[in-house]
Amino acid sequence: MGNAREDETYFQRSSLFCVTVIILCFGYYTWVVFWPESIPYQNLGPLGSFTQYLLKHHHTLMHGGYWLSWMIHVGESLFAIVLCKSKGITNTWTQLLWFLQTFLFGMASLYYLIAFRPKRQKQT
Template sequence: MARSDGGSYFRRTSLFWMVLVSVYIILHTWTAFWPRDVPYGLLGPLGALAKYFVDYHYPALYNGWFLMFAIHVCEALFALKFCSDKGIDSTSTRLLWIAQTFLFGLTSLCLLIKYKPDGRPKRQ
């Protein structure tokens, strides 16, 4: 039985999640490392929330950035494992999954988890 070409399976996460996660990561990085340079007044309610965290919970904000980074690294490693488990053998495709999962986290990893290659038994 011929196997479908699951070795090059890749799906891009939705633009909505890409924008949302990118804005969050940029704002979190900016407030954690350069809090004096953030134009809080121009960011509306999001700026007020960010200013509150900088003023009253800065250690959690700063340490949370490193936790976020570690979580994204772990998710990227899980993406590598899932690529192997699901028979995705193309190096470039694996790198795409790893990079996308590192940048956008679970929004990418969930797409990879849902993938069921042909010819493999599906879990129930």
């Protein structure tokens, strides 16, 4: 009988590994876009050389891609709210958690919400 109540507040944190990778990658991308002059390219080996190449030859694409990725995360977050409602996750706080986690970590969060199968009771 408690299954419907559990569905209303279902939340699953993203894996620590995925969260760490996303924070490091997005942090580096932010650093590259906003403070490229402060990056120690020579100390980063192939990553430094590749980053310099991208900035030199695809500067506009790097900036556009940065903002596009944030817009994609906004879209994923809004989709997470729609999914919450369709799966019976009606608790406002839980929906906010899904929204924020998906905004910050994208598919690493949305995956768990998509995979969630509510245990809805049959109505008689």
